Amino acid sequence: MTLRELRYLVALADHGHFGRAAEACHVSQPTLSTQLKKLEEYLGAALFERTNKALHITPIGEQIVAKARRVLAEADTIVELASQKVGPLTGPLNLGVIPTLSPYLLPWLLPALKGAYPDLRLVVHEDLTDHLLERLKAHRIDAALLALPIKEEELETLPLFDEPFFVACPPSHRLAKAKSVRTSDLRKVHLLLLTDGHCLREQALAVCGFDEAPAEDDGTDFRATSLETIRQMVAAGIGCTLLPAMALGSRQDRRLEFRPITGEASRRIGLVWRRSYPKTADLESLADVIRNALPPAVRAA
Secondary structure (H helix, E strand, O other): OOHHHHHHHHHHHOOOOOHHHHHHHHHHHHHHHHHHHHHHHHOOOOOOEEOOOOOEOHHHHHHHHHHHHHHHHHHHHHHHHOOOOOOOOOEEEEEEEEEOOOOHHHHHHHHHHHOOOEEEEEEEEEOOHHHHHHHHOOOOOOOEEEEEEEOOEEEEEEEEEEEEEEEEOOOOOHHHOOOOOOOOHOOOEEEEEEEEOHHHHHHHHHHHHHOOOOOOOOOOOOOEEOOOHHHHHHOOOOEEEEEEEOOOOOOOOOOOOEEOOOOOOOEEEEEEEEEOOOOHHHHHHHHHHHHHOOOOOEEEO
16 A cells, blocks of 8 residues: 555545546556555455446545545655755645635735745635635645634634625615614615625624524525625615625725724634644744735734
């Protein structure tokens, strides 16, 4: 049993297809298939059920894949520890970012990182919070930028910045006539929210004091998977929404009005990683770059 065979095993579990797994491992499909066959013979267990139409991992295969991920993570840790002598933030770094942050953060973060650490190879994984936490604990990513708090005993968190919320509404809406909006006012408007699974949905409901979104009188229940879709719906006069500061875009968009919320209505963004991650100093360097490159719309935590 070799590390190469374990990498092929994990790749096939991730992709669920021999061709895509082989491509990800930069080998031919026959090579990957032959090596996995040897691994199954060595272990004396069928790791996958193969049919003409589908490929399914067996129960014992799931357990072995989980162990293989940890073995490969430890092997990678040995390489990473040796590479620390080269310098901070060199080589690959797999970073998860939530979808309500990545399109607004990455355009200013990536140039700053490139300038400070040109040898860093950043691999960005955009996904929902729960999925990124699963990837972190499975050693599939190194760290993630998430909305805090995150309460997981095996994870470390480092607050980075606070991002205020703004109310976005059409110019004709009554809230557009106010200089600022009270949270109590938000309970009386048609509020457009992201679909379940987005942490921003829960944060918006918390700002308004709701446990769940109130039902609309007309029976509609609009839920989008992106903030840009919601922006367009608000511009079309369908309702109002809450946007984090970096998602406001151009204030010159005449189809929308943005108003601050009275009091402290914001989300805190932080860096999250496994306690066992060996390159904590690299993540602290990453945090410093983020804090030093913050746009005016947000404030360091």
